[in-house]
Amino acid sequence: MTENNNLEKLVGLSKEKGLKLTPQRMVIFRILSECNQHVTVDQVYQKASAEYPMLSPATVYRNMEQMVDAGLLTRLDLGGSSMRYDTNLEEHHHFVCTECGKVSDLYLEDIQYKMDANRSQLGKAKINSLDLHLQGTCGECV
Amino acid sequence: MTENNNLEKLVGLSKEKGLKLTPQRMVIFRILSECNQHVTVDQVYQKASAEYPMLSPATVYRNMEQMVDAGLLTRLDLGGSSMRYDTNLEEHHHFVCTECGKVSDLYLEDIQYKMDANRSQLGKAKINSLDLHLQGTCGECV
DNA sequence: ATTACTGCAAATCTTTTGCAATAAG
DNA sequence: CTTATTGCAAAAGATTTGCAGTAAT
Numbered sequence: 001m002t003e004n005n006n007l008e009k010l011v012g013l014s015k016e017k018g019l020k021l022t023p024q025r026m027v028i029f030r031i032l033s034e035c036n037q038h039v040t041v042d043q044v045y046q047k048a049s050a051e052y053p054m055l056s057p058a059t060v061y062r063n064m065e066q067m068v069d070a071g072l073l074t075r076l077d078l079g080g081s082s083m084r085y086d087t088n089l090e091e092h093h094h095f096v097c098t099e100c101g102k103v104s105d106l107y108l109e110d111i112q113y114k115m116d117a118n119r120s121q122l123g124k125a126k127i128n129s130l131d132l133h134l135q136g137t138c139g140e141c142v
Numbered sequence: 143m144t145e146n147n148n149l150e151k152l153v154g155l156s157k158e159k160g161l162k163l164t165p166q167r168m169v170i171f172r173i174l175s176e177c178n179q180h181v182t183v184d185q186v187y188q189k190a191s192a193e194y195p196m197l198s199p200a201t202v203y204r205n206m207e208q209m210v211d212a213g214l215l216t217r218l219d220l221g222g223s224s225m226r227y228d229t230n231l232e233e234h235h236h237f238v239c240t241e242c243g244k245v246s247d248l249y250l251e252d253i254q255y256k257m258d259a260n261r262s263q264l265g266k267a268k269i270n271s272l273d274l275h276l277q278g279t280c281g282e283c284v
Numbered sequence: 285a286t287t288a289c290t291g292c293a294a295a296t297c298t299t300t301t302g303c304a305a306t307a308a309g
Numbered sequence: 310c311t312t313a314t315t316g317c318a319a320a321a322g323a324t325t326t327g328c329a330g331t332a333a334t
Contacts, residue, residue, distance in 0.1 A: 020308050020313060041299085056316045061299060063314095079219040081324095082298065095264060107261040113253040113274065121246045122237060123281030131275040132255065139265030162288060162333050183324085198291045203324060205289095223299095224323065290331070300321070307314075 097138035239280035
């Protein structure tokens with residue numbers, strides 16, 4: 001239900017960041033705004049090149065990374081062979097089904113943990129981000 | 143201070159699992175028992191091939207995966223370009239310093255989280271594992 | 285004697301890069 | 310006009326695999 005990344009938003013933000021609106025970029029933006037989250041470069045490339053056949057994979061790779069730098073996407077390493085990109089910029093976490101690979105977004109109202117200070121080696125480290133990664137069997141694979 | 147993987151333990155367990163004790167495997171076992179945790183295949187290969195020069199990288203790749211299958215190691219995907227392997231089989235979590243890349247082990251006494259049920263899409267999924275991944279700046283990089 | 289294991293080299297797969305041509309602002 | 314962007318093809322890096330020979334049990 002989250003209207004997370006419509007085309008206009010992407011176009012507007014990219015313009016702010018000084019990215020030029022090439023046709024290739026427009027196609028990629030549109031694919032991303034329609035696609036489900038957690039896409040790989042190749043998934044985007046497959047769809048995009050159907051609409052814009054002379055598109056090069058390198059262009060998609062470069063665009064995705066530029067979008068990350070510009071804050072339009074998030075890198076999402078879920079452990080597969082390819083990097084994934086998340087169009088959902090809200091703070092959230094993930095559940096991965098070990099059977100079918102499906103990824104579900106998780107939103108936490110609250111999280112609290114108590115570290116075993118004797119055995120943990122944090123010293124005076126400063127924690128900047130917390131990522132919860134749940135694995136298991138999804139509702140359809142149970 | 144955790145005497146986590148001495149050579150005898152590895153040899154014993156591998157014998158149980160029916161792995162043959164080749165010289166190559168022995169060298170790899172010894173490296174792993176001396177090494178710090180979170181090693182890459184290449185790190186093991188570099189050290190091992192110093193002692194056993196005709197060792198092939200493919201052998202190390204295969205051995206590490208066999209050890210995972212046999213439950214002697216754990217795959218540890220920390221997002222770098224290479225897979226890491228964890229010799230620490232206890233349940234624990236990780237903190238990664240975004241400055242220097244150092245990995246610290248974290249042991250939790252307790253963790254509790256409250257999911258936003260409306261926005262999270264878990265259905266009747268069954269959760270099998272929980273992985274906490276903290277990032278930040280370690281004590282030395284602060 | 286069986287069967288697992290090894291080294292090698294080639295293959296695969298993902299991602300990056302150099303470069304000259306092109307197009308957006 | 311200036312600078313970012315593109316396509317291509319090559320390169321890079323990690324990992325896997327086929328195969329024939331070798332060694333552990």
